[in-house]
Amino acid sequence: MRAVFQQELAEVQDRLVEIAELVLDSIRDATTAFNAADVALADKVIAADPNIDELAVELDELAIEILYRQNPVARDLRIVVSALRMSASLERMGDLARHIAQLARRRYPDHVAPEALRDTFTQMTAHDIRIAELLAQLLRTQDVELADQLINGDDAVDTLHASVFATVLGAEWQGEAEQTVDVTLASRFLERFGDHAASIAKKVQYLATGEWVPEEA
Amino acid sequence: MRAVFQQELAEVQDRLVEIAELVLDSIRDATTAFNAADVALADKVIAADPNIDELAVELDELAIEILYRQNPVARDLRIVVSALRMSASLERMGDLARHIAQLARRRYPDHVAPEALRDTFTQMTAHDIRIAELLAQLLRTQDVELADQLINGDDAVDTLHASVFATVLGAEWQGEAEQTVDVTLASRFLERFGDHAASIAKKVQYLATGEWVPEEA
Structure with a gap:
């Protein structure tokens, strides 16, 4: 029974890594589509998103089944509950990649x-790709140093996000309203992407160090 | 033991209602602040948000403690797991109300x-207030007809959201970039608010009708 349970926990972790890797592919393709006005890549991201959603739902079902059958306690319980949270964040990250791709698609053949x-x-999207890489690696290795990087690395994206607004609101901005809307949304999506990664990283850190269940020995 | 457990489940539900009512206060005040350029109300919303966050964390801790001590199964398990999801959505709804208030604060004494x-x-914010009212009522009564309304009612906000963009991108739009940015963000925040409520409503519906745990008798 115990061996089966350990195998199921490993399965949960493997599936989180699998989804994180798909999110990495999506944000890489979506940001390339965005920066290079590549409509084929944008379509690929849009077509791939329902698969990420479906895998997140399946992972949730597995986690709930484990809670149901195994009655895990202490750290095991925390791992399963965290997986439910992380899958929701990964699913949202996939949605954000899709939103970026949809902006690229809507403005094609123009750049957004x-x-x-x-x-x-270009800097902001490179950061998001790096964030998605670190996140997949964090979920694979459970290395808390990577969690620290993800939690703190968020600031760089926030600074870039603020600078997009500074540009749009600056005296030299010549953009049409359409461009102002698009870059405002794009910047917001790229910033939220990092927030979700930081939220997942905090949960991994919590699992390594936390006092989530006060009674735990 | 069983009586204690039922009491704990009732406590989870009471706390969800409590947070939903605070979110209702926040969206009501935030949207009034936004529509009427009322900075005192905006400040009130911004100051109240950490309390919502704190209550959501406490609810999560309670839910995890229940999972830990009671090993609930079947429908009880689903209620506790759903509470974890719903608290995350309510917390985000509180954040969105705060974002609206922050926009009002930043542009004061001007209107956003x-x-x-x-x-x-005005129509969009009235919808969000109505959504928050229905949501608090849904969590209080568990009436699935209210869940249906929340899941479908979302469309009206989406239509208004699209019409904000149509205005901003229309030939008659005279707004500065600053206003274009602000209304784009405001519209996005108001639209996301309804998405979170619909997501909570889907979970309530699921609990009433669903097959989340396939083995359930």
């Missing part, structure tokens, strides 16, 4: 971002 | 929305 903001968005 | 969009935002 005007020249003045391309460099900022 | 220009004349041309006031009426649309």
Whole structure:
């Protein structure tokens, strides 16, 4: 019984890694589509998103089944409950990648971002790809140092997000309302992406160090 | 033991209702602050948000403690797991109310929305208040008809959200970039608010009708 349970916990972890890797593919493709006005890549991301949603639902079902059959306690219980939270965050990260791809699709053959903001968005999207890479690695290795990086690394994206607004609100901004809307939304989506990763990282850190269940020996 | 457990489940439900009622206060005050450029109300919402966050964390701790001590099965297990999900959604709804209040605060003494969009935002904010009222009532009564209303009622906000963009992108739009950014974000926040409520409503519906745990007798 115990061996079966350990195997099920490993299965939960494997599935989190699998979804995180799909989210990494999506954000990589979505941001490339966004920066390079590549509509084929944008379509690929949009088509792939329902699969991420479906895998997140299946993972939830597995986690609930484990709670149901195994009555886990202490750290095991925390792992299963955390998985439910993490799957929700990963699913949202997939949605955000899809939103970025949808912006790219809507403006094609134009670029979403005007020249003045391309460099900022290139930095911001590179950060999000790095965040998704770290997150997949964190879920694979459970290395809390990676969790620290993800929790603190968030600041860089926040700074870039603020600078997009500074540009759009600056005296030199020549963008049409359409571009102002698009870059506002894109910047918001890219910023939220990092927030969700930080939230997952906090849960991994919690599992390694936390006092979630006060009675735990 | 069973009586204690039933009492704990009732406590979980009471706390969800309590948080939903605080979210209702926040969205009501935030949207009034937004529509009427009332900075005192905006400050009230911003100051109240940490309390909502804290109550959501405490509810999570209670739910995890129940999982730990009571090993609930079947429907009871689903109620406790759902509570974890719902608390996360309620907390995000509180954050969105705070974001609306922060927009109002930043533009004070000006209004965030220009004349041309006031009426649309008044309708949109009235919808969000109605959504928050229905949600608190749903959590109090567990009436699945209210869940249906919340799941379908979402469309009205989506339509208004699309019409904000249509206005901003229309030929007559005279707004500065600053206003374009603000109304884009405000519209997005107000739209997401309803999405979270629909997500909670789906979980209540699921609990009433669903087959979350396949083995359930």
